[in-house]
Amino acid sequence: MSFLEIDHLQKRFARTTAVEQVHLEVTRGEFVSFLGPSGCGKTTTLRIIAGFESPSSGAIRLDGVDITQRPPHQRNVGMVFQSYALFPNMTVAQNVGFGLKVAKKPAAEITQRVEEMLHLIKLPALGNRFPYQLSGGQQQRVALARALAIRPQVLLLDEPLSALDAKIRVSLRLEIRSIQRELGITTIYVTHDQEEALSLSDRIVVMSEGRVEQIGTPFEIYNFPRTSFVASFVGTLNILRGQVADPAHGKILVDGQEVFASRGLERARTGDAVTVALRPEIVSLGEVAGNGNRMRGTVEDVNFLGSIVRIRVRFTDNAISLDTFNNPSLSLPQRGQALTVSFPREAVLALEAPPST
Amino acid sequence: MKPRRLGSWLLIVFGVLYFFVPLLGTFEFSLRLLRGVYSVAAYRIVLADPRFAATVTYSTVLALATIAVGVLLVLPTAYWIQLRLPRLRPVVEFITLLPLVIPAIVLVFGYLRIYNSSSALPLTGSARTTDLLLMFSYVTLALPYMYRAVDNGLRAIDVRTLTEAAQSLGAGWSTILLRVILPNVRVAVLSGAFLTFAIVIGEFTMASLLDRPAFGPYLQLIGANRAYEPAALSIISFSITWACMGFIQVFGRGASGQVAGAH
Numbered sequence: 001m002s003f004l005e006i007d008h009l010q011k012r013f014a015r016t017t018a019v020e021q022v023h024l025e026v027t028r029g030e031f032v033s034f035l036g037p038s039g040c041g042k043t044t045t046l047r048i049i050a051g052f053e054s055p056s057s058g059a060i061r062l063d064g065v066d067i068t069q070r071p072p073h074q075r076n077v078g079m080v081f082q083s084y085a086l087f088p089n090m091t092v093a094q095n096v097g098f099g100l101k102v103a104k105k106p107a108a109e110i111t112q113r114v115e116e117m118l119h120l121i122k123l124p125a126l127g128n129r130f131p132y133q134l135s136g137g138q139q140q141r142v143a144l145a146r147a148l149a150i151r152p153q154v155l156l157l158d159e160p161l162s163a164l165d166a167k168i169r170v171s172l173r174l175e176i177r178s179i180q181r182e183l184g185i186t187t188i189y190v191t192h193d194q195e196e197a198l199s200l201s202d203r204i205v206v207m208s209e210g211r212v213e214q215i216g217t218p219f220e221i222y223n224f225p226r227t228s229f230v231a232s233f234v235g236t237l238n239i240l241r242g243q244v245a246d247p248a249h250g251k252i253l254v255d256g257q258e259v260f261a262s263r264g265l266e267r268a269r270t271g272d273a274v275t276v277a278l279r280p281e282i283v284s285l286g287e288v289a290g291n292g293n294r295m296r297g298t299v300e301d302v303n304f305l306g307s308i309v310r311i312r313v314r315f316t317d318n319a320i321s322l323d324t325f326n327n328p329s330l331s332l333p334q335r336g337q338a339l340t341v342s343f344p345r346e347a348v349l350a351l352e353a354p355p356s357t
Numbered sequence: 358m359k360p361r362r363l364g365s366w367l368l369i370v371f372g373v374l375y376f377f378v379p380l381l382g383t384f385e386f387s388l389r390l391l392r393g394v395y396s397v398a399a400y401r402i403v404l405a406d407p408r409f410a411a412t413v414t415y416s417t418v419l420a421l422a423t424i425a426v427g428v429l430l431v432l433p434t435a436y437w438i439q440l441r442l443p444r445l446r447p448v449v450e451f452i453t454l455l456p457l458v459i460p461a462i463v464l465v466f467g468y469l470r471i472y473n474s475s476s477a478l479p480l481t482g483s484a485r486t487t488d489l490l491l492m493f494s495y496v497t498l499a500l501p502y503m504y505r506a507v508d509n510g511l512r513a514i515d516v517r518t519l520t521e522a523a524q525s526l527g528a529g530w531s532t533i534l535l536r537v538i539l540p541n542v543r544v545a546v547l548s549g550a551f552l553t554f555a556i557v558i559g560e561f562t563m564a565s566l567l568d569r570p571a572f573g574p575y576l577q578l579i580g581a582n583r584a585y586e587p588a589a590l591s592i593i594s595f596s597i598t599w600a601c602m603g604f605i606q607v608f609g610r611g612a613s614g615q616v617a618g619a620h
Contacts, residue, residue, distance in 0.1 A: 052521055072524040079525035085518040089540035098536075099526035143522075150526060 003028040003186055004049075004154055009058035011044055011210075018044045019055070020210040029184040031177070033197040036207035037233070042190045045207075046156050049188060051075050062153055078147030078185075082159040084139040086131040092142050093118070093127035099150035117145040120179060137168040144176065148183065155180070155187045161196065173200060194234045198222060206230045223279075228351045231277040238278040238320040239351075244268045250345075252276065255316035257295050261348045275351045280310065282347040283322035285333070291342035299337045313341055380595070387588035399589040408575055409590075416564075416572040419488070420557035423495040424550045427503045430496065432546065435508045436538055439516050453504040456497050461562040468494060469566070487567050494563050499553035506552065510545020511538075547608050551601040558597055 002025030011019040019041040026032050034042035047053045049060055051072030059068045067075055086095050093114050094101075100110045118124045121141040131139055140160055147155060160176070161169045177200050180187050191197050197204050198218040206213040206221060206229070214221060214230045225231035228239060242254035247268045250261035254276075261276060268274060287294060300319060301312040308323045309332060322341060333339060390398040403409055438446055456464070472480035472490055480490040516538070523533045539546070564571035576594065580587035 050521070050525055052524070072521070073527045073529055075525075076527075077525060079522065081518050081522060083515060083518055085515065085522040087519065087522070087537055087541070088514070089537075089543075098523070098528075102523075102527045102532055146522075146526065156525075 002026060003030075003063055004188075005059075005061040006045070006049065007059040007061060009045060009048060009060070010056045011041075011048060011053060012056045017210050019048070022058075022207075022210075022212055024205060024212070024215065026186055026188070028186055031180055031187045031189065031200060031202045033189045033191060033201040033204045034207055035191060035194060035197040035204050035234070036213075037192055039209075040207040041210035042192075042205075042207050043158060046158055046188060046190045049154070050077055050079050050156050076150065076153050078150060078152035078155045080140070080143050080147050080155070080157045080160045082162050084131070084136070084143045084163075086139055086143055086146070088131055090130075091127065092123070092129050092131070092134070095131065095142055096127075096146045096149050098146065103150065113149055117149050120148070120182075121145045121175075135168075136164050137172055140164065140172065141175070144179070148179075148185070153186065155185050157187065157189045159190055159192070161191075161193075169196075176200070198234070206233065208233070224349060225277060226352055228275055228277065231349070231351060236280055236321065238280060238283075240276050240278065240318045240320065242274055242276070242318075244270055244272045244274050246270065250348075250350075252348075254295070255318050257315065259293050259295065259348060260345045261350050262346045263350070265350055277349045277351055278320060278343060278347055280321045280323040283320060283341050283343045285311070285322065285324060286340055287342050290344065292345040293348065294340055294342045296338065296340050299333045299335050299339060302332055302335060304332075313339070383588045384592055387585055387592055390585040399585040400593070403579075403586050403589050403593070408570075412570055412572040412575040413558075415570050416558050416560075419492055419495065419571065420554045422492050423499060423557050424553050426492065427496045427499055427553055428507075428546055428550070431500070431503045431507050431549070432539065432542070433534060435504060435511055436516065436534065439508070439511050440520060450504075450508075453500045457501050461498065461560075462566070464494060464497065465563045465566045481567065484569075487569060491563060491567050491569050491571075494567075495553075495557050495560065498560065498563070499549075499556050502552040502556070503549040506545045506549030507542060510542030513545075514538075514541050544608050548605040551605050555598045555601045559594055 004026040006022055006024040006026075009019055009022040011017070022041070022045055024032070034045060036042050044053060048055050051067070051070060055068065059066055061067065062075070062077075087098065090098065096117050097110045097114045100113055105113075114127065115124070118127055121144060123138060123141060123145075126134065126138065126142075131142070134142065140163075144160070157176070161172055164172065173196060189197070189200060198221070201218055203215060203217055204221045205215050208229045214226045216224075221230060221234055225234060225237070231237045232239065240254045240259070242252045242259065244265055245251040245253045245258070247265045247270060250264045252259045252261060252265075252274055259276070265274065284291060295313075295315060297313040297315045297319075299311060300314040303310040303312070304326070307326055309326055310321050310323050311333060312319055312321050320341070387399050388395040388397065390396060390402070434449070438449055468490060469481065470476075472478055474482040480486045519537055519541070520533055523537045528537070559573055559576075560571065561573035561577055565574040565577065572594070576587070576590050579590055
């Protein structure tokens with residue numbers, strides 16, 4: 001049963017539509033990420049759940065109760081902002097206890113809860129500091145503790161790690177996930193960083209231009225992108241354009257060479273244009289047993305990235321990148337060299353045509 | 358010394374002379390009540406005059422009331438404009454500037470026409486309601502300073518996100534204003550308050566035409582009738598104003614230190 005239901009949400013501004021028919025059901029304790037480029041409507045959707053914006057149509061239901069018209073301070077939803085948004089005039093402990101104080105809880109209970117929260121975020125000694133005395137990572141942890149102190153039904157995080165530097169971003173990411181698991185709190189996480197979304201989420205909602213492109217587990221989103229937008233936004237992806245040669249067997253012609261797709265192309269007719277996607281890490285140099293597809297091309301570029309080497313191979317109009325692990329005992333192909341690449345049929349994903357708007 | 362620097366120094370010297378010579382002259386003059394010796398006799402006379410204490414008290418009480426009403430009016434307004442109606446900002450800024458453009462004498466004649474004892478709202482009918490009218494007119498006079506001070510303070514903090522953070526923690530509007538916004542613009546509100554105080558303490562036109570026993574009209578009365586005491590009074594009222602400026606500096610510095618620490 002869904003705990004948080006986002007029911008066909010729509011948000012129009014004067015001239016643009018920010019959110020278009022977003023529908024999602026989140027189960028209790030689930031960690032869902034909204035992933036997309038800026039302006040894709042992910043933050044607006046989050047703000048509608050928090051109550052900072054009201055939808056043009058659609059509804060938000062939390063544990064079976066329609067909260068669409070409820071003001072934000074009556075929603076019992078915890079929010080963490082990109083800019084931390086700690087109250088500068090209050091100490092860490094006062095920040096964390098603010099929600100409880102507003103709810104007029106007894107002082108002893110507040111003190112105990114604040115202590116509990118500071119232990120949870122591993123900053124038990126910093127209760128008397130002021131926000132400006134903390135590092136960015138510490139501030140964001142305090143903001144997390146503050147949002148969690150009121151025992152919200154849902155935790156909303158709006159790009160919480162974007163303002164932090166890379167190392168802290170990764171460690172805090174792991175910490176957020178472990179705290180979320182420990183508390184079993186239903187969480188919506190907005191990010192434009194695909195790595196964050198992939199590593200954190202139970203499910204990812206990929207959004208573009210106000211629309212949901214695909215909803216799925218990180219595994220599904222990465223391995224089986226349904227649209228070319230998802231395919232290109234999540235990870236690096238090779239896009240090949242060709243024509244359907246034999247729909248029943250999934251045979252496609254790419255620059256005159258035969259490529260077989262993972263499945264038959266039931267809805268296509270011979271001669272139709274088709275787009276297929278291919279992950280760089282699944283393509284091998286040379287022929288490999290079990291790889292049902294072979295293509296010949298020339299090396300256009302060799303990019304040494306340390307642990308992996310990315311090689312770009314051009315056919316005629318199309319080109320693909322492929323990744324191989326670095327190995328000092330192997331020699332790298334040279335630019336201009338002709339070679340064969342191979343990849344399994346299962347790796348060739350036919351993409352849905354983009355909506356004709 | 359380079360000629361350009363010499364020029365700057367000359368300007369500074371000129372400025373200092375321009376501002377301080379009259380002041381020093383006044384101060385020196387205020388000490389000459391007794392022939393042949395410097396003394397603080399003029400100050401003693403002024404401070405012993407019961408009207409001095411009465412008018413200063415009256416103006417102080419009025420100033421405090423003005424500050425309270427001014428903050429209550431300006432803080433929520435500026436906050437709401439910043440949060441929800443940013444497009445109205447130029448309009449409101451223009452309105453708050455009007456008291457600087459319209460002379461006090463014009464304002465007070467307007468008041469007398471609208472609120473005279475035979476009008477629908479006869480505020481000038483009794484002393485208490487006239488005090489009220491005077492207080493409101495002071496709120497108007499101080500509006501440009503108070504609004505600007507508070508608005509600057511609000512611009513220095515992230516009003517929107519702080520508001521939303523407080524909202525998501527269950528806070529209603531009054532809690533947000535009192536516990537989140539006000540403490541974070543405390544310095545700005547204080548500097549607005551001190552400016553208001555300085556304006557109200559020295560104001561003459563409105564108090565005089567509304568016939569209220571404020572410090573400004575008393576200053577004028579003494580000035581018209583005595584020789585040395587007005588100089589002493591001027592020095593005293595200057596000191597009050599400067600004390601206000603000093604307080605703004607002191608509190609302002611505390612705040613900028615805190616902001617610098619945040620970055």
